[in-house]
Amino acid sequence: MSTITADSHAHAHGEHAHVGSFLSTYVFSRDHKVIGIQFLFSTLVWFFIGGLLALGVRWQLAYPWSDMPILGKLLFSAQGGQIAPETYTMLFTMHASVMIFLVIIPILAGAFGNFLIPLMIGADDMAFPTLNMLSYWFMWPAFAAFGASFFIGTGPMSGWTSYPPLSLTIEAQKFWLVGLTCVGVSSMMGSVNYLTTIIQMRAPGMTMFRLPMTIWAMFITAVLQAFALPVLTAAGFMQLADLTLGTGFFIPEGWSANNTLHAAGGGQPLLWQHLFWFYSHPAVYIMILPAMGMVSDIIACFARKPLFGYKPMVYSIAGIAGLGFIVWGHHMFVSGMSPVLGMTFMVATMFIALPSAIKVFNWLGTIWGAKIQFTTPMLFALSFVAMFIIGGLSGIFMAATPVDIFIHDTYFIVAHFHYVLFAGTAMGVFGAIYFWFPKMFGRMMNEEWGKVHFFLTFVFLNCVFYPMHILGWVGFPRRLADPYHYETFRHLLALNQFITWCAILMVASQIIFAINFFYSIFFGPVAGRNPWHSNTLEWQAPSPPGHGNFDFQPVIYRGPYEYGSPEVDIDYYPQTMPPPQNRPAAVPAH
Amino acid sequence: MKHFWALLFLLVPIFGVLTFVLAPYYNHSFPRDISENGRVIDQLFYFILYLTGVLFVATEGALFYFMWKYNGRTNREPVKYSHGSHTLEVVWTILPAVTLLFIAIYQMNAWADAKMRKPDIPVTAEITGRQFNWDVRYPGPDGILHTPDDIILVDGEIHFPAGEEILLSIKAADVLHSFFLPNIRMKQDVVPGMQQYMWFKCRESKAEVDIVCAELCGWGHYKMSGRATFEPRSEFNAWLAKKSAEQQAHRITQATP
Numbered sequence: 038m039s040t041i042t043a044d045s046h047a048h049a050h051g052e053h054a055h056v057g058s059f060l061s062t063y064v065f066s067r068d069h070k071v072i073g074i075q076f077l078f079s080t081l082v083w084f085f086i087g088g089l090l091a092l093g094v095r096w097q098l099a100y101p102w103s104d105m106p107i108l109g110k111l112l113f114s115a116q117g118g119q120i121a122p123e124t125y126t127m128l129f130t131m132h133a134s135v136m137i138f139l140v141i142i143p144i145l146a147g148a149f150g151n152f153l154i155p156l157m158i159g160a161d162d163m164a165f166p167t168l169n170m171l172s173y174w175f176m177w178p179a180f181a182a183f184g185a186s187f188f189i190g191t192g193p194m195s196g197w198t199s200y201p202p203l204s205l206t207i208e209a210q211k212f213w214l215v216g217l218t219c220v221g222v223s224s225m226m227g228s229v230n231y232l233t234t235i236i237q238m239r240a241p242g243m244t245m246f247r248l249p250m251t252i253w254a255m256f257i258t259a260v261l262q263a264f265a266l267p268v269l270t271a272a273g274f275m276q277l278a279d280l281t282l283g284t285g286f287f288i289p290e291g292w293s294a295n296n297t298l299h300a301a302g303g304g305q306p307l308l309w310q311h312l313f314w315f316y317s318h319p320a321v322y323i324m325i326l327p328a329m330g331m332v333s334d335i336i337a338c339f340a341r342k343p344l345f346g347y348k349p350m351v352y353s354i355a356g357i358a359g360l361g362f363i364v365w366g367h368h369m370f371v372s373g374m375s376p377v378l379g380m381t382f383m384v385a386t387m388f389i390a391l392p393s394a395i396k397v398f399n400w401l402g403t404i405w406g407a408k409i410q411f412t413t414p415m416l417f418a419l420s421f422v423a424m425f426i427i428g429g430l431s432g433i434f435m436a437a438t439p440v441d442i443f444i445h446d447t448y449f450i451v452a453h454f455h456y457v458l459f460a461g462t463a464m465g466v467f468g469a470i471y472f473w474f475p476k477m478f479g480r481m482m483n484e485e486w487g488k489v490h491f492f493l494t495f496v497f498l499n500c501v502f503y504p505m506h507i508l509g510w511v512g513f514p515r516r517l518a519d520p521y522h523y524e525t526f527r528h529l530l531a532l533n534q535f536i537t538w539c540a541i542l543m544v545a546s547q548i549i550f551a552i553n554f555f556y557s558i559f560f561g562p563v564a565g566r567n568p569w570h571s572n573t574l575e576w577q578a579p580s581p582p583g584h585g586n587f588d589f590q591p592v593i594y595r596g597p598y599e600y601g602s603p604e605v606d607i608d609y610y611p612q613t614m615p616p617p618q619n620r621p622a623a624v625p626a627h
Numbered sequence: 628m629k630h631f632w633a634l635l636f637l638l639v640p641i642f643g644v645l646t647f648v649l650a651p652y653y654n655h656s657f658p659r660d661i662s663e664n665g666r667v668i669d670q671l672f673y674f675i676l677y678l679t680g681v682l683f684v685a686t687e688g689a690l691f692y693f694m695w696k697y698n699g700r701t702n703r704e705p706v707k708y709s710h711g712s713h714t715l716e717v718v719w720t721i722l723p724a725v726t727l728l729f730i731a732i733y734q735m736n737a738w739a740d741a742k743m744r745k746p747d748i749p750v751t752a753e754i755t756g757r758q759f760n761w762d763v764r765y766p767g768p769d770g771i772l773h774t775p776d777d778i779i780l781v782d783g784e785i786h787f788p789a790g791e792e793i794l795l796s797i798k799a800a801d802v803l804h805s806f807f808l809p810n811i812r813m814k815q816d817v818v819p820g821m822q823q824y825m826w827f828k829c830r831e832s833k834a835e836v837d838i839v840c841a842e843l844c845g846w847g848h849y850k851m852s853g854r855a856t857f858e859p860r861s862e863f864n865a866w867l868a869k870k871s872a873e874q875q876a877h878r879i880t881q882a883t884p
Contacts, residue, residue, distance in 0.1 A: 121846075122846045122847060122848075122849060122850075123846040125849075126843070126845075126846055126848070191846070194845070194846065195843065196843050200803055200842075200843070202801065202802045202803070202819055203802040203803060203843065203844060203845055206802070206845075289819045289820025289821075290820060292801075292819055292820065293801070305820065306803060306818050306819060306820070307818060307821075340697075340706070341699070341706055342706040342707065342708070342709075343708065343709065343710050344710075345709065345710070345711045345712075346710075346711035346712075346715075346716055347710065347711065348711075349711065349716045349720075371805065371814050371815055371816050372816045372818070373815070373816050373817070373818045373821050373823055376738065376739075376742035376743045377743070379738065379742070380735055380738060383731055383734065383735075383738075384728070384731045387727040387728065387730060387731040388724070388727060388728075390723070390727055391720065391723055391724050391727060394719070394723045395716070395719060395720055395723075397686060398715075398719045399711070399716075401686065401689050401690060401693065402709075402711065402712075402715070404690075404693045404694065404697060405693055405697065405707070406697060406704075406706060406707030406709065407693070407697045407699075407702075407706055407707075408697065408698075408699035408702050408706050409693075409694060409697050409698055409699050409702075410699045411632050411698070411699075416632060419632075419636065419690070419694065420636075422690060423636055423639050423687060423690055426683060426686050426687060426690075427639075427643070427683070430679040430682060430683055431679075433675055433678075433679055433727075433730065434672065434675050434676075434679075436731075437671060437675060437730060437731075437734045438734055438738040438742075439667065439668050439671050439734050439737035439738045439741055440668060440671050440672045440675065440734070442668060442741060442742075442812065442813065442814050443657075443668055443672070443809075443812050443814065444672075445814060445841070446805060446807075446814075446841040446842060447841075492635070495635070499639070499642070503642070503643065503646060504646065506646075506647075507646060507647075507650045507655050507656075508655075510650065510655065510656050510657060511655055511656065511657070511658060511809075512657075512658055512807075512809035512839075514807070514839055514841050516843045516848060517848065517849040518848070518849040519849045519850070520849065522849075522850070522852065523837045523839060523852055524837055525658050525809050525810070525836075525837045525839070528654060528655075529655070532655065598710075600706070601705065601706035601708050602708060603708060608706070
């Protein structure tokens with residue numbers, strides 16, 4: 038499987054050697070590296086927009102109904118700079134939608150999946166380069182649809198989950214659903230491509246169990262997407278049909294809202310929740326597994342020591358993916374779903390904490406007895422572990438059905454998923470950007486400013502998200518434009534103001550990253566092929582790699598984590614380095 | 628500061644634990660519990676909090692210790708060239724598995740009490756969520772819902788008898804809502820087209836608490852609040868009679884132009 042005939046290689050190289058126009062090289066490129074970087078830039082722009090939307094939410098929670106400085110006058114001039122309740126609802130809906138569908142999913146699979154998969158397995162490109170290009174360009178209708186939805190009426194305002202029947206009363210939801218479907222099509226094209234490429238195009242000697250964790254994570258993520266996405270696409274079309282064609286998949290008999298009686302009925306609002314979470318729970322793992330894989334590679338590299346428990350790490354990712362399909366009901370414990378079903382989902386959900394625990398123990402095992410180099414990527418990777426522990430443990434509270442009765446739809450949940458998705462995935466992504474930046478652009482990012490960026494982000498993110506557990510403990514509900522008219526929550530205003538100021542400072546700290554990023558693309562020190570002394574294959578290619586990636590035919594001799602091996606004098610042992618000729622019969626014990 | 632980063636990571640468990648220890652002193656913890664069964668949920672929360680707290684301190688502590696001890700700048704020993712340990716993997720798979728299974732089983736009775744063992748008593752009231760209010764319908768003197776003597780109130784002021792089991796029939800008129808009583812530790816989404824029940828008991832003789840809508844129901848979601856008043860049976864009956872009379876008077880004025 039992993040061998041490719043010399044003939045097909047020659048053909049592929051011939052195709053790539055062709056030098057095209059500017060448009061076909063940098064815009065409609067079929068080169069996986071260009072597509073990956075296109076995904077990276079697009080998602081970083083949306084990351085910035087999504088962050089600003091969150092600040093709008095935070096402003097309202099800290100200073101309800103008071104004029105928002107600077108941005109308020111610009112965006113909400115109709116209300117004199119004040120955030121109206123409709124606008125507030127739109128802000129948190131779009132913050133989540135943008136962050137999930139236009140940032141996290143495409144930055145992991147689209148940017149890093151595209152850039153890294155062929156390089157790390159020793160292929161010259163993806164299996165289907167044109168499909169790959171389309172997977173990027175299908176994001177643009179999604180950008181357009183999500184972008185346009187801001188301006189339809191008051192914007193989408195039924196949460197990122199788009200629960201009917203509320204979503205069926207909102208005009209902008211049509212655009213939102215079209216955007217969602219386009220993201221789904223893009224992801225689907227990507228996942229088919231990743232699966233084929235990883236199965237078919239590995240370099241000679243690259244067996245499945247010599248793949249780096251990044252590739253294993255991308256592979257299993259692609260499996261998740263391929264099996265779960267069709268359900269969401271179907272559900273999306275059903276809701277779109279309810280909105281436009283007058284069907285009633287999610288509308289109960291004789292239902293009316295906004296003084297209009299909907300003729301078709303016989304549907305069930307809960308059906309949407311089942312279909313939506315059947316995709317969106319696996320999607321939670323689509324949003325974390327690739328980060329786990331990349332973090333594993335970064336930690337092993339800067340621990341200068343083999344990854345602890347490689348196979349258990351692979352099996353636990355597979356375990357998360359398998360169990361990920363049977364836990365969706367834990368989003369619905371108090372939704373009206375049968376409580377008997379709730380018990381079953383509780384047991385399954387408890388068990389999905391197990392592979393996550395195994396991964397944490399193995400990361401700790403990896404840095405045990407290491408020689409840790411505290412580089413910027415390593416700091417982000419270690420913070421991923423530290424923060425994922427918090428996000429993982431807080432998950433146990435909501436898996437427990439009786440406790441979930443109280444904390445469901447409170448800020449406890451908000452704290453939990455921000456610890457997993459921001460403190461986890463986003464920090465992992467920052468680490469990955471610092472780590473692979475030299476391979477992408479051939480230059481290094483500034484380490485000192487990278488550490489300043491890390492320090493500020495790490496401190497402020499904990500000041501923002503950790504106190505949210507406490508808010509949830511009081512029962513502070515999500516999605517309320519003004520929670521303080523409830524007597525129960527009135528005293529929480531001060532804590533919310535603290536969180537908001539930390540959030541503002543956290544977003545401001547990202548300016549350091551942006552400057553470092555763009556400055557380094559042009560003026561950073563030239564990196565060379567392997568600046569981190571890493572074992573994996575991509576570091577043997579030129580930085581940045583040209584068309585066809587490798588200027589030699591890579592042959593793989595060993596797994597990716599042979600750091601500190603007694604077989605060689607240097608503290609790393611690249612996968613392509615041939616073993617010494619006069620190798621002793623047995624490795625001497627030490 | 629050779630160990631700056633290790634020390635930074637040490638702050639995580641320290642502040643993490645301190646936050647949860649200090650919050651209750653500033654009234655930042657569970658709202659006052661007035662229910663008969665709420666303490667079960669609180670105890671389960673604390674059980675998980677202590678358990679995860681220990682794991683949190685242990686794992687974050689190990690992370691700090693390894694970052695300190697195996698700092699490449701100070702650690703002069705060669706790295707431990709180890710690919711893992713089969714025994715350790717088995718241990719740290721089975722121990723959490725047993726613990727998690729125990730937690731799951733430990734929850735089941737409380738869950739069944741809260742959501743599955745519906746008491747066999749007449750319905751105290753019917754609650755309907757609509758944008759953006761909680762409407763209530765009491766069965767009236769005949770004790771049967773949906774008869775002409777029903778008492779219907781739409782001002783979000785809902786009274787319940789204290790000290791006795793209450794069975795509510797709950798539903799939604801337009802979109803999803805969620806009937807959340809933080810002080811009773813009870814929450815249930817209401818779904819258009821579905822009829823559901825909710826039951827609880829107030830152990831205090833007099834209390835007035837918030838009713839919160841906990842499921843996004845539109846632009847006015849934030850203001851969909853109500854007040855639940857628990858009072859002794861006699862006061863409750865008197866209040867109900869007064870409301871019934873008001874409603875009757877209102878009907879008569881409407882009927883005679």
